[in-house]
Amino acid sequence: MKPEGWRDLTPGAVILDAGNAREVKTGTWRTVDKPVFKEEHCSNCMLCWLFCPDMAVIVKDGKMVGFDYEYCKGCGICAFECPGKKGQKAIFMEEEKK
Amino acid sequence: MARVAAVTGNEAVAEALRQINPDVCAAYPITPQTELMQRFSSFVANGKVDTEIILVESEHSAMSACVGAAAAGGRVATATCGPGLALMWEMLYVASGMRLPIVMAVVNRSLSAPLNIHGDHSDAMGARDSGWIQLWSENAQEAYDNTIQAFRIAEHLDIRLPVMVCMDGFIISHSIARIDYLEDDPVKNFVADYKSVYPLLDLDNPKSFGPLILTDKYHEYKRAQHEVMTRVKDVVLTVASDFEKMSGRKYELFETYRLDDAEIGIVILNSAAGTAKDVVDSFRERGVKAGLLKPRLFRPFPYEEYAQALQRLKAVAVLDRSDSFGGYGPVFMEICSALYPLAQRPAAVNKIYGLGGRDFLPQHAAEVFAELEEIARTGRVKTTKEYIGVKE
Ligand code: SF4
Ligand code: SF4
Numbered sequence: 072m073k074p075e076g077w078r079d080l081t082p083g084a085v086i087l088d089a090g091n092a093r094e095v096k097t098g099t100w101r102t103v104d105k106p107v108f109k110e111e112h113c114s115n116c117m118l119c120w121l122f123c124p125d126m127a128v129i130v131k132d133g134k135m136v137g138f139d140y141e142y143c144k145g146c147g148i149c150a151f152e153c154p155g156k157k158g159q160k161a162i163f164m165e166e167e168k169k
Numbered sequence: 170m171a172r173v174a175a176v177t178g179n180e181a182v183a184e185a186l187r188q189i190n191p192d193v194c195a196a197y198p199i200t201p202q203t204e205l206m207q208r209f210s211s212f213v214a215n216g217k218v219d220t221e222i223i224l225v226e227s228e229h230s231a232m233s234a235c236v237g238a239a240a241a242g243g244r245v246a247t248a249t250c251g252p253g254l255a256l257m258w259e260m261l262y263v264a265s266g267m268r269l270p271i272v273m274a275v276v277n278r279s280l281s282a283p284l285n286i287h288g289d290h291s292d293a294m295g296a297r298d299s300g301w302i303q304l305w306s307e308n309a310q311e312a313y314d315n316t317i318q319a320f321r322i323a324e325h326l327d328i329r330l331p332v333m334v335c336m337d338g339f340i341i342s343h344s345i346a347r348i349d350y351l352e353d354d355p356v357k358n359f360v361a362d363y364k365s366v367y368p369l370l371d372l373d374n375p376k377s378f379g380p381l382i383l384t385d386k387y388h389e390y391k392r393a394q395h396e397v398m399t400r401v402k403d404v405v406l407t408v409a410s411d412f413e414k415m416s417g418r419k420y421e422l423f424e425t426y427r428l429d430d431a432e433i434g435i436v437i438l439n440s441a442a443g444t445a446k447d448v449v450d451s452f453r454e455r456g457v458k459a460g461l462l463k464p465r466l467f468r469p470f471p472y473e474e475y476a477q478a479l480q481r482l483k484a485v486a487v488l489d490r491s492d493s494f495g496g497y498g499p500v501f502m503e504i505c506s507a508l509y510p511l512a513q514r515p516a517a518v519n520k521i522y523g524l525g526g527r528d529f530l531p532q533h534a535a536e537v538f539a540e541l542e543e544i545a546r547t548g549r550v551k552t553t554k555e556y557i558g559v560k561e
Contacts, residue, residue, distance in 0.1 A: 077389035083268035085367045089375040
């Protein structure tokens with residue numbers, strides 16, 4: 072495909088395609104660690120979903136079910152914020168084997 | 170039809186804004202602002218316009234609020250001058266880069282230090298690379314007429330770009346002169362209703378303004394911005410011809426005065442052009458073929474048209490009321506760039522005059538014309554750039 076040239080751009084760099092951030096796969100440049108989900112410690116408080124700066128936390132029927140690593144940059148915010156259950160976090164960061 | 174009045178330049182532009190009735194005006198309400206916005210805000214307070222006026226804490230914020238209001242979809246105007254314009258600098262590029270048709274009156278004033286708020290062109294010349302269209306005005310009448318035309322130019326669908334309307338601080342902004350006002354209805358019909366192309370407040374069609382564009386596309390966006398500037402002069406001429414039909418007053422890209430058969434000429438912006446025209450007349454009476462060119466559209470700069478108008482001269486002096494320290498004056502740089510491609514071009518000199526409100530007197534123009542006669546005769550330029558009217 073021919074790359075977008077200067078004639079193809081919207082005036083003033085306005086983005087008309089709402090929600091097109093989903094085209095940007097943040098996960099391609101994830102740092103060394105990735106979050107791992109331990110369902111048994113999860114209280115479904117949704118803090119991870121709220122704090123994730125991208126859209127990597129997958130929620131189904133009001134329940135946290137895991138991560139979409141295509142959008143996860145490995146920042147660790149979810150693991151930091153997770154209160155988990157009974158002093159056990161439901162998210163921990165694990166070094167990724169490349 | 171016309172209403173004749175004796176008003177200051179500030180009042181004249183405020184009256185144009187009253188007739189246009191913009192949706193939003195954001196302004197910083199104390200110095201370095203002029204009374205222009207104060208006049209306009211009394212129209213707001215007295216219910217003469219529906220404009221929402223936003224008083225902010227700095228000129229940087231004033232332009233930021235204008236950017237937001239214009240992106241939201243409103244017709245937006247503001248006014249500034251001197252250091253105020255300098256403080257807006259960052260946001261000027263945002264307004265033009267986002268292609269927001271904001272209209273701003275610029276009352277041309279000097280920049281500190283030393284502290285001085287009198288008339289010169291340092292402010293707007295500093296903003297000449299910001300992607301704004303610049304219209305310059307000799308007197309209150311031109312400032313009024315240019316303000317009305319500026320909305321049509323800015324909002325024209327071929328361009329959609331912000332416009333600065335410049336007039337000289339104090340000499341024009343604060344001095345009373347005769348002006349022919351147009352009636353409200355013709356002005357309202359002339360500018361017509363404004364419809365934003367991508368209003369942020371159109372909630373059915375969500376969109377984003379101001380994205381991060383990195384090395385992969387920034388260069389292309391700037392190329393596109395350059396392209397849109399190349400379309401401006403045609404829009405300016407179309408709007409001027411419509412304006413002439415309404416008002417009987419003719420505007421072009423620049424004004425020429427007794428230039429057609431001239432051998433020597435002066436290029437000079439704004440109010441000092443009025444003084445210099447009188448001096449052209451006195452030289453003509455003595456049989457000297459003197460002429461004058463007064464730029465109106467300075468950004469974008471229509472190089473070919475300027476070259477065509479000046480090519481038959483033997484010698485030209487470009488008078489700048491601002492300096493690019495260590496370089497030539499900004500108008501001189503443009504005129505020389507315009508003349509360079511010509512096989513036969515006039516000798517050119519640059520005079521810096523009138524900084525910080527220093528008077529430009531007929532004798533200054535006369536001295537320049539006398540020097541041009543000498544250059545035309547000998548073909549020799551002694552000094553390319555020189556300050557005139559300066560105490561030695
Ligand atoms: S590591 Fe960062 S990006 Fe990845 S899921 Fe957690 S919060 Fe989101
Ligand atoms: S923050 Fe922790 S406990 Fe809360 S929903 Fe996410 S994984 Fe579960």
